[in-house]
Amino acid sequence: MNDNTPEDTADMDADFTYQVDAEDTSKRLDAVLAAQLDTLSRNRVQALIRAGEVTVDGAKILEPKFRVNEGQLLALTVPEAEDPEPLGEDIPLSIIFEDDHLIVVDKPAGLVVHPGAGNWTGTLVNALIHHCGDSLSGVGGVKRPGIVHRIDKDTSGLLVVAKTDVAHQGLSAQFADHGKTGPLERAYSALVWGAPSSLKGTIDANLARSNVNRQKIAVVKTSGRHAITHWQVKERFGSEDQPALASLMECRLETGRTHQIRVHMGHIHHPLIGDQDYGAGYKTKVNRLEEPLKSAIAGFSRQALHAGLLAFAHPVSGETLRFESPYPTDFEELLRALRKF
Structure with missing residues (x-):
């Protein structure tokens, strides 16, 4: 919460609050919020506004084009995500190496790595769940089991995926180190x-x-x-x-x-x-x-x-x-x- 947010605001439970400064005066509500939030796209902000999740000085605003003024308090609440749990799908995999701890795959261009907005099925994760069953590491979360790193949908090439939590933690440490002290390339x-x-x-x-x-x-x-x-x-x-x-x-x-x-x-x-x-x-x-x-x-x-x-x-x-x-x-x-x- 910003330091200049009034303590008696009715929006103390909001996920994000922002007091409009002079630079943002007369700008659109959706543009101001999106500029302050690295984790939400402007389209997502617009959807939240229309869903009644944004207030200006405590009043719900449903129009993304609403123009804000200096000193107004913006508050946004993001509902808990209810993403579907990915299921295994029989998608062909090009497996380069596999043992009890990890699997290396050669991803074709066009294959999304993990489920997300617009791609809840047909991903590498769906293929891995089908191939590995319950052996995938759970460290990456429900939507990204075993995923240590990723490449873009339209980039082809090599990925390593963890099959155990120990492997996931060890691989993640190497990627975080960027090869400074180990053989990662x-x-x-x-x-x-x-x-x-x-x-x-x-x-x-x-x-x-x-x-x-x-x-x-x-x-x-x-x-x-x-x-x-x-x-x-x-x-x-x-x-x-x-x-x-x-x-x-x-x-x-x-x-x-x-x-x-x-x-x-x-x-x-x-x-x-x-x-x-x-x-x-x-x-x-x-x-x-x-x-x-x-x-x-x-x-x-x-x-x-x-x-x-x-x-x-x-x-x-x-x-x-x-x-x-x-x-x-x-x-x-x-x-x-x-x-x-």
């Missing part, structure tokens, strides 16, 4: 627009929810979460007319933030090919290409990112395990088309 292959002037570099730029679109992540100068990506150019593609059309890069994570590689590469003006969120401005580049490359890129319907390397210490035996995943078919075909350019 995560390397991604990315096909990006353009070619950096140098062959390798490091991006150190904090990340936070975008103030413009709460579904996206943005680089921020202050606050946010610390994020570091190390990159290296593996191959450059071009012609006499366009000598720096695209590059194949290897990205290694020192931190693991949501959309980190995608946002960081866009930040240095080399967004991933096919990235509709952080590289949409490069669509016009495709129209200027000649066939068959034009069709190859236009038909690539996801960000060109593949988690190809994963290494870690087995949380029970201590043995270093290292796994590599070949490029999936769509990534390989796009790479082949770029090499012919």
